[in-house]
Amino acid sequence: MKYTNPDLDSSYRENNLGKDLYDAVLEHKPKKIIEFGSLYGYSTVAMALALHELGEGSICVYDLFESYMYTHSAHKHTSQESLKKGGLRYYLEAFIMDIPMWLHPSRNMISRRQVRTNLEKYGVSNFVTLKKMNFKDWIKNPEPFDMMHFDVANNGDTLRALYEAVKPFVQAGSHVYFEGGSAERDSLVWMEKHGLKKISESGVPYRVVNENFPSLSVIERV
Numbered sequence: 244m245k246y247t248n249p250d251l252d253s254s255y256r257e258n259n260l261g262k263d264l265y266d267a268v269l270e271h272k273p274k275k276i277i278e279f280g281s282l283y284g285y286s287t288v289a290m291a292l293a294l295h296e297l298g299e300g301s302i303c304v305y306d307l308f309e310s311y312m313y314t315h316s317a318h319k320h321t322s323q324e325s326l327k328k329g330g331l332r333y334y335l336e337a338f339i340m341d342i343p344m345w346l347h348p349s350r351n352m353i354s355r356r357q358v359r360t361n362l363e364k365y366g367v368s369n370f371v372t373l374k375k376m377n378f379k380d381w382i383k384n385p386e387p388f389d390m391m392h393f394d395v396a397n398n399g400d401t402l403r404a405l406y407e408a409v410k411p412f413v414q415a416g417s418h419v420y421f422e423g424g425s426a427e428r429d430s431l432v433w434m435e436k437h438g439l440k441k442i443s444e445s446g447v448p449y450r451v452v453n454e455n456f457p458s459l460s461v462i463e464r465v
């Protein structure tokens with residue numbers, strides 16, 4: 244199917260980074276894609292549209308779904324403007340976003356069913372399986388893949404841990420794309436506030452594919 248910028252909440256949406264993921268799938272023609280972190284399914288839909296265009300391949304999505312502890316304002320802060328701003332306005336916005344969750348505790352949880360519905364809306368559900376899995380467990384016994392998209396609120400430490408696990412696959416020709424990698428993304432308010440390691444200081448060899456916020460990068464074979 245031809246690409247369209249998926250109309251799903253995502254920090255990728257504003258700068259249409261789904262197009263880079265779509266193009267990467269068309270370029271590499273992966274039979275097996277693994278994705279960590281789907282949220283509402285924006286990146287999943289972007290890649291699945293390309294699989295539909297190719298007529299084959301599958302995406303195995305691993306996510307924590309409703310078990311992810313930040314399934315509230317942290318998730319809804321997907322716009323470039325709100326992610327970058329700190330201070331009182333950011334927290335006030337977060338507070339207002341959380342009110343419906345307090346009134347109806349299950350309402351803002353992102354369930355597997357909700358992601359499935361979003362995939363169906365784009366006619367790509369058949370290409371995707373959704374499984375609950377923590378990437379910290381997956382890296383203990385990693386499985387082979389042709390392409391990966393990694394997006395779990397990344398920082399330098401998570402990326403380093405992933406790299407140690409996927410290095411043999413990258414050496415063998417697998418492609419690992421991940422959210423972030425630019426200087427702008429490394430200096431986000433929540434990264435600095437929580438003292439998280441910058442991706443650029445992780446020691447992982449990578450190249451930024453698209454600098455536009457929040458940026459998309461790919462691990463390089465060395």
Ligand SMILES: C[S@@+](CC[C@H](N)C(=O)[O-])C[C@H]1O[C@@H](n2cnc3c(N)ncnc32)[C@H](O)[C@@H]1O
Binds near residue numbers: 376394
């Ligand atoms: C930034 S969102 C992903 C955004 C999505 N790729 C998009 O296109 O909008 C991060 C996702 O990672 C998931 N997540 C967070 N920590 C995780 C972990 N340790 N293992 C697996 N998934 C995780 C969250 O549940 C959430 O859905």
